[in-house]
Amino acid sequence: MQPIEEENTLDLGAQAFVKQSFQFWSLQFSGWIGYALVVFIAIIRPQLDSPSFNFSGQMLNLFVEVSSGFVLSYLQWLFIRKIVHLPLKKTLFLSFFSAGVLGIVFNVIKLASYKTVVYNQAWHEQWSMLEFGGWFLFSLSAMFVWTAIFLLCCTILSCKKSTRCYCWHKPLLKMRSYKCCVIN
Secondary structure: OHHHHHHHHHHHHHHHHHHHHHHHHHHHHHHHHHHHHHHHHHHHHHHOOOOOOOHHHHHHHHHHHHHHHHHHHHHHHHHHHHHOOOOHHHHHHHHHHHHHHHHHHHHHHHHHHHHHHHOOOOOOOOOOHHHHHHHHHHHHHHHHHHHHHHHHHHHHHHHHHOOEOOOOOHHHHOOOOOOOOEOO
16 A cells, blocks of 8 residues: 555656646746737837838847747746755845846847847947947846746745745745745
8 A cells, every 4th residue: 555655646746847847838938928029019010111121130139039038037947946945135136146147148149139130230339338228127127027936936836845944935934825834
């Protein structure tokens, strides 16, 4: 009888992992598809009637932008999973500092792609601080939103995996929305 229970427990663990993995990838894909739709509607669509509009270049640029954002946010997910067990101040500082760095990288990739693909310029030519700053705000906001979502997801997942919370997750659990840890 004992081996059957262990087998069922292992199956449930594997099923939970598959479900969490599916949820993460669903969130990741749907989030970046949503990002692409917002950029298309807000930036590309209003320019469609312009005679000098480079539609194929804009679409290629959008693909590069979304792909790089997807990869960078995945790197952020991996990083947050490693640091979520640190004390709160350290976790928040490291998470949002890395989001800031990734936001800069994301912004440089987006702007360089835009310059080279859409306008056929060298990637570093004719950058203005106004242009960089405007794009940077959007890039940084995107990385901060992903960071906040990932922190919440990692907090919930790490508590569900353990029988006891020893770190900063306790205040979240006192709200009684998740009863996954023993609260002293």
